[in-house]
Amino acid sequence: QVQLKESGPGLVHPSQTLSLTCTVSGFSLTNYHVSWVRQPPGKGLEWMGVMWTGGRTAYNSLLKSRLTISRDTSRGQVFLEMNSLQTEDTASYYCVRGFYSHYNLFDYWGQGVMVTVSS
């Protein structure tokens, strides 16, 4: 069945770089788009960016200067790197699968990984 699972450090120091991995199963990254979405504690959801099936990416304009999304299709993994982290980046980070017809409609979500930015 379709699964997405995020992994990465739970704690990152301010000004450092966050690196997360999303490992997918039950579908191919060449057939479905995968995005990253984050949610600060007790707050709403923010789309961060997408890895399209063809390998191109698009980013939220507010995060674009700090964010890089990449992938390894053979391993079924999508990566997120975000630099210059601040306390406001404390959030649960989700990788999500895009609908077959719309990259920006999300039918499967990972369990999420909580990342705290603190010294």
Next chain:
Amino acid sequence: DIRMTQSPASLSASLGEAVNFECLASEDIYSDLAWYQQKPGKSPQLLIYNANSLQNGVPSRFSGDRSGTQFSLKINSLQPEDVATYFCQQYNNYPTFGSGTKLEIK
């Protein structure tokens, strides 16, 4: 960016009661509107897309509607397992979400 405004921020209702959530888009998004349910401590789950299409496996007590740029989600008969926060999201352009409505049992 397209802004999505949800109301109310929270609501409390009795079991078996009908519940309505509202979501207003800042511009025309046609029917490119989804609703998600997020139970406490869990990831969001897709309930409705295309403003009124039920995702597979979602109970039929959930329904969606559209009137111009105003969207609504209705639960016909509130069940205990419906306690959650509900988010709307537009996918007409780069995706943006509403701030959510937290539903509790009275």
